[in-house]
Amino acid sequence: DTGVSQNPRHKITKRGQNVTFRCDPISEHNRLYWYRQTLGQGPEFLTYFQNEAQLEKSRLLSDRFSAERPKGSFSTLEIQRTEQGDSAMYLCAIFTGGQAFTGELFFGEGSRLTVL
Amino acid sequence: AQTVTQSQPEMSVQEAETVTLSCTYDTSESDYYLFWYKQPPSRQMILVIRQEAYKQQNATENRFSVNFQKAAKSFSLKISDSQLGDAAMYFCAYRSVGGTYKYIFGTGTRLKVLA
Numbered sequence: 001d002t003g004v005s006q007n008p009r010h011k012i013t014k015r016g017q018n019v020t021f022r023c024d025p026i027s028e029h030n031r032l033y034w035y036r037q038t039l040g041q042g043p044e045f046l047t048y049f050q051n052e053a054q055l056e057k058s059r060l061l062s063d064r065f066s067a068e069r070p071k072g073s074f075s076t077l078e079i080q081r082t083e084q085g086d087s088a089m090y091l092c093a094i095f096t097g098g099q100a101f102t103g104e105l106f107f108g109e110g111s112r113l114t115v116l
Numbered sequence: 117a118q119t120v121t122q123s124q125p126e127m128s129v130q131e132a133e134t135v136t137l138s139c140t141y142d143t144s145e146s147d148y149y150l151f152w153y154k155q156p157p158s159r160q161m162i163l164v165i166r167q168e169a170y171k172q173q174n175a176t177e178n179r180f181s182v183n184f185q186k187a188a189k190s191f192s193l194k195i196s197d198s199q200l201g202d203a204a205m206y207f208c209a210y211r212s213v214g215g216t217y218k219y220i221f222g223t224g225t226r227l228k229v230l231a
Contacts, residue, residue, distance in 0.1 A: 031217060042120075042207045042221030043161075056216050091161070095217050104151075105211075105219050107161040 003027075004108030006092050012114045016081055021111040023075045023092030031095035033105070034067055034077050036060065038088045046090075049075060082115045089113075118143045120210050122222035129198045130230050136183075137193045137225045139208030150184065151209040151219070152193045154202075161207070167191065195227075203229045 003026035013019050025032065030051055035043035046065070048056040051072035061067075064082075069075040079086055089110040097103030119142045129135035141150070152164040167175045167184050174182050179199075183192045195202055208222040 033218070040125075040223070042122075042209075042223050043219075045218050045220070048216045048218060050216075056218065103217070104163050104166070105209075105217075106163075109160040 004092055004094055004106060006090075006108040006111045008111060009109065010112045010114070012116065013082055014116050015084060018078065018080045019082055019113060020076055020078045021090050021092075021113075023077070023108060025073070025094045028073065029094040029096065030072070032069060032075050033093045033095070034075070035091040035093060035107075036088045037091055037110070043091055046077075079113070082113070084115045087113055087115045118145070118148075118210050118212070118220050120208050120220050120222040122208055122225050124225045125223075126226045126228065128228045128230055129195070129202075131198055131200060133198055134194060134196045135198055135227065137195075137206050137208075137227065139191045139193070139222055141189050141191065141208070141210050143189070143210065145212060147213045149211045149213070150182075150191045151211065152180070152182070152191075153207045153209060153221075155205040155207065155224075156201075157204070159204075164206070165193065198229050200229050200231060203227055 005024040032049045034046040037043045047067050049069040064080045067077045089112050091110045092108045093105045096106050121140045148169045150167045153161045154164045155161045165177045179196045181194045205224045207224045209219045211219050
């Protein structure tokens, strides 16, 4: 069964506060991704996990951002000292299927961040 | 680095008509995958159709088909018999064969379907 649950769905915070988003795949998937989507743009890659190892980070992921995937199941994305430019939809996705040519990227519904 | 370009920010189509969404990409790789994703308003992104670059034949999925021109690095999506439920943002995406399976997305095309 394929599914990705993201929480919270919407977070409103004041500039300078810390926020954390959580991604829970329904079943075990080795590959997990975080993307950011701003208004009118396509998803932009932030980071990639293979099991619990964070193997790639985008330059978009400043030192205020940290992501973890303990035990290779759920993942968290924390943003410290939020800025208004962090306002976006944060999407979690998993790669389904064991084969490269048959698998696909499956997205959660996203966590929308609004920084006031 | 690979890039994906969607030059049509918005398109409109009459219900039951056909519309084509454009996508171009740039890569130095010879083998890769291309995708079209649909994102309805306030809903999650879902895969519409995929194309393997090594396949000459264009992919089709019911009312959705692609026109893949490898030499021109063009990958357009044709939606036939458009339905109101097709209204959404459509994103073209590229993925390398190996590595992290990271997807690179275009900026999207908003499709409006007129009744």
